[in-house]
Amino acid sequence: MDSTVATGSEENVWGGGNRPLGASYGKLMMWFFLVSDALTFSGFLAAYGFSRFKFIETWPIADEVFTHVPFFHGNFPMYYVAFMTFILIMSSVTMVLAVDAGHKMKKNAVIWYMFLTIIGGAIFVGSQAWEWATFISGDYGAVETKGGRILQFVKADTGERAALADFAKEISSDREAHERKNGIWYYDEGYQTSYNLNEVVAGLKANPNILIRTELINEEGEKTLLNREETLAKINDGVMVVEGANLVRNEYGSRLFADFFFFITGFHGFHVFSGVMINLIIFFNVILGTYEKRGHYEMVEKVGLYWHFVDLVWVFVFTFFYLV
Amino acid sequence: MAHEHKLEIFRGLVKFKSNTSKIWGVLIFLTIVTTVEVALGIVKPAVLIQNTFLGMKILNWIFIILTLVKAYYIAWDFMHLRDEKTALRRAIVWTPIFLVAYLVFILLLEADYVYEVYKTGFVEWNF
Numbered sequence: 001m002d003s004t005v006a007t008g009s010e011e012n013v014w015g016g017g018n019r020p021l022g023a024s025y026g027k028l029m030m031w032f033f034l035v036s037d038a039l040t041f042s043g044f045l046a047a048y049g050f051s052r053f054k055f056i057e058t059w060p061i062a063d064e065v066f067t068h069v070p071f072f073h074g075n076f077p078m079y080y081v082a083f084m085t086f087i088l089i090m091s092s093v094t095m096v097l098a099v100d101a102g103h104k105m106k107k108n109a110v111i112w113y114m115f116l117t118i119i120g121g122a123i124f125v126g127s128q129a130w131e132w133a134t135f136i137s138g139d140y141g142a143v144e145t146k147g148g149r150i151l152q153f154v155k156a157d158t159g160e161r162a163a164l165a166d167f168a169k170e171i172s173s174d175r176e177a178h179e180r181k182n183g184i185w186y187y188d189e190g191y192q193t194s195y196n197l198n199e200v201v202a203g204l205k206a207n208p209n210i211l212i213r214t215e216l217i218n219e220e221g222e223k224t225l226l227n228r229e230e231t232l233a234k235i236n237d238g239v240m241v242v243e244g245a246n247l248v249r250n251e252y253g254s255r256l257f258a259d260f261f262f263f264i265t266g267f268h269g270f271h272v273f274s275g276v277m278i279n280l281i282i283f284f285n286v287i288l289g290t291y292e293k294r295g296h297y298e299m300v301e302k303v304g305l306y307w308h309f310v311d312l313v314w315v316f317v318f319t320f321f322y323l324v
Numbered sequence: 325m326a327h328e329h330k331l332e333i334f335r336g337l338v339k340f341k342s343n344t345s346k347i348w349g350v351l352i353f354l355t356i357v358t359t360v361e362v363a364l365g366i367v368k369p370a371v372l373i374q375n376t377f378l379g380m381k382i383l384n385w386i387f388i389i390l391t392l393v394k395a396y397y398i399a400w401d402f403m404h405l406r407d408e409k410t411a412l413r414r415a416i417v418w419t420p421i422f423l424v425a426y427l428v429f430i431l432l433l434e435a436d437y438v439y440e441v442y443k444t445g446f447v448e449w450n451f
Contacts (some may be wrong), residue, residue: 021412031416042424046431053435054442058450063365082362086355093351096402100343147451216450221373237451308402312395319391323365324384 058215060253091120102297121276138244142251145237168203
């Protein structure tokens with residue numbers, strides 16, 4: 001750490017032979033990178049804010065989107081995201097403990113704390129992947145209108161959300177799959193939903209218990225529920241069935257929400273993944289005794305800064321995606 | 325350098341004996357803050373949602389302020405900015421704060437303008 005310590009006596013801070021900021025070159029460069037990365041993430045989150053303010057009345061409500069916990073059925077808004085947040089903060093703690101042990105030259109403690117950090121990071125990335133998978137496959141299904149808005153369905157008697165499978169009518173029809181060898185070779189069929197629009201519309205008309213919920217948020221902060229008459233009128237705007245979320249369609253509401261979700265959490269997840277990889281490299285170096293020979297554990301400190309930064313970004317992503 | 329740590333947090337209100345115990349102390353604090361955030365996010369108390377302050381729901385103000393508090397302790401104690409020289413700390417912290425505040429101000433103001441244009445019906449979008 002102090003490999004370039006000035007040999008002369010203490011002199012004026014800017015007089016040369018001294019480090020005005022008291023930090024090594026490597027640490028300064030890590031901070032330089034982190035500041036620029038912070039600006040990149042801020043740009044993404046500010047762009048998210050822009051789109052959200054633009055469609056402030058129709059933006060999806062996060063607690064209605066992320067309601068899943070692995071191995072449990074039911075409606076658990078936020079619990080799993082809170083768990084992920086805790087895991088990441090916890091791995092930040094083991095990282096800073098590793099840095100602290102490094103200062104005291106305790107090799108074995110550094111090894112154990114870095115190991116725990118890597119495990120925490122892996123759990124976080126795994127959870128994020130699981131959350132993506134659930135978001136992509138969706139749960140209830142919806143109808144998209146001409147204007148690209150989403151119509152969801154609710155059971156009138158219980159007020160619960162209705163899945164397409166609950167009311168759509170099976171209409172048998174002959175449908176031949178488009179194959180590239182028979183059809184237009186550059187045109188793929190794309191994904192097919194489990195029901196087509198006609199089946200959903202027929203089911204809706206036959207089932208008086210089903211109402212449409214629009215994207216519009218009312219004064220109580222809930223999505224607007226149409227009455228039966230309005231429902232039957234509104235379904236005429238529908239052009240296609242949507243199941244799950246991807247970069248083009250999103251059954252939960254505004255497609256921009258899904259775009260930003262995949263992009264920002266994806267970019268953050270990539271940072272976490274890289275962080276785990278870098279941690280792993282440093283972890284093996286610690287085991288091999290590289291830093292013991294070097295006489296200091298500053299590399300652990302530098303990778304620690306990166307790891308805490310990932311946690312820091314998540315704190316903001318958590319707030320602006322799930323809470324606000 | 326970072327060998328000697330400043331061990332007090334909350335402006336000297338809480339002092340720790342060692343850096344390790346300070347780390348655990350900060351973890352407990354961050355966990356409490358996160359738990360409060362999640363609990364508020366699930367319960368959504370009506371008082372905090374119906375009342376607004378400077379055009380934003382009070383609940384959202386609470387979330388944003390608590391987030392900044394968490395960010396402060398992560399940067400100050402986990403990234404040990406607390407132990408760095410003042411010049412380094414200010415260079416790292418004030419550069420993004422200035423640029424981000426500027427960017428957010430411009431984008432949100434512009435987005436609000438776009439929203440008004442849609443709302444007053446010059447552009448049809450909800451159909």
